[in-house]
Every structure is written in C-alpha cells, then in structure tokens.
Amino acid sequence: MEDYAVYEARAEVVKALAHPSRIIFVEALAEGERCVCELQELVDATMPTVSRHLAQMKNAGIVTGRREGNQGYYRLLVPCIMELFHCIDAVRRDAAERMAESVET
Template structure:
C-alpha cells in the first residue's frame, strides 16, 4: 500500500473542512436518506436559497454530493457513502463522552 502524500492529506482535509459546518452536516444527514431539491433543503435548514446553494457548492467541490438539474429545479444526492457511518461513529463518541462526564460528576 502506498504511503499517503501531502496531496492526499490535503484532499482529506478538504472533505473534513466541507463537513465542518452545522448546516452542511444537517444537509448531508438529510441527503443520506435520499435525493432532495434545493427547495427542500432550504426549508429544512431554515436558510435562504443563496446560502443553501453556497453550502451545497462547498459539499460538491469536496466530492461529498452531486447534483442534477430537472427543469428549473436542482436535485442533490450524497455520493460519499461512508459519511453517514462516520457521522454515526462521531455521534456514538459524543454520547459516550457525555455519559462518562455525568458518571464522573456523580
């Protein structure tokens, strides 16, 4: 197996950076359940179309989502299939850490 390069670390960092915003995580979580149009994501996030489009652009540039146009609507889908598992892992860690803190207080 080939050793990671600075370029591969930079590519990894770009994915983590793209996931590093609460609104983008919310959108990725929703897209893990299936394809959605920008209008659905706008309603879900409670943000304006321009802001949602910018967030989706960041996710697309990082290779996390892809889009397709149908008439005047743009639909997005998750293409980095490991993200939901990673998010579940992070959620489990957060829960475990919180439980440990509570146990240490008692």
Template sequence: MIDIATTEGARARSAAVARALGDPKRLCVLESLAAGEVSVGDLATRVACQVPNMSQHLAVLRAAGLVTARRDGNTVYYRLADPRVLEACQLLLSIAR
C-alpha cells in the same frame, strides 16, 4: 493494523472533507439526503436557511466531493456522492456523543 502512513496531499484532502462536514447545517443537509435526492429549495426549507446560503453550502459539499447534482427542468436535485458519507456522519455522532 491499519496503514497510517498518509501522504501530505492525502491529509490535505482528508482535512478538506472534514471541514466540509464541520458545519451543523451541512450535516443536516447530508442527513436529509440520506433518503434520496432533494431539491435545493426543499433543503433550504429543511435546514431553515435562505436559498442562496444553501446554494453556497451545497457548493462546499460539491467541492469536497460529498454530493452530486442533477438538473431536471427548473429544479436541481442533490444526492450523496458516496454512501460512506453517511457512515462518516454516524461516526462523528458516536464520537461526539
């Protein structure tokens, strides 16, 4: 039996993570990061949105603690903060069928 007695705050944080996952473009970003770190520009290309828009999506993912950023010269590379994020994507996919 799993412990289900979640506190108010924990639920709020969980919900925040779920909301961060609740956008197709952001899911696409996370999938794109599955193989390793990718720059903002490349992500924007893959997801087919403008760079500023992508930057905002990445800010959402960062705020939720799902990705981390690394700067190398001019370009910023994002990567998954936690492999469980991919698990979550898979689980969503399998639930959504």
C-alpha cells in the same frame, strides 16, 4: 510530512461536513435525492447560502447535482458518510459518560 497533500485533501472533505446545515443536508440526502428548495426548508438560511453550502459539498466530491426543469437536484455520492455520524454520536455519548463520571469522582 512527505505526502502532506493527502492530509490536506482529507481535510477538505472533512471541512465540507463541518457545519450544522451541511450535516443536515447529508442526513436528508442519505434518504434519497432532494431538490434545493426542499433542502432549504430544512435549515434557517437564505437560498444563496444554501446554494453555497451545496457547492462546497459538491466541490469536495460528497454530492452531485443535476438540473431538471428550473430546479436543481442533489444526491449523496458517498453513503458511508452516514457511518461517520454514528461514530460521532458514539464519541459524544462517551464524552457525556466521562463528564458524568468525573462529577461522581
């Protein structure tokens, strides 16, 4: 309760990952820099929507953007975020196992 700001800050970063499209972007950016147009092709959304997602991720400090010519490029600032997804996939597998068990029981 005392340094609640720390938890709010953490939540901001987590929120910046809490959307299917943004997770897809992180996964793509983990392999290297991508331009906005490439990222758009990965999801079913308009360019403005993609741009806003990227802005949110940038604001949270997850990615950084640069401009080259008339197109924008983004790259992942924190590769360790990929480990999170491995962890999450483990969570999901565990949940699936518990479901299976409870059916048996």
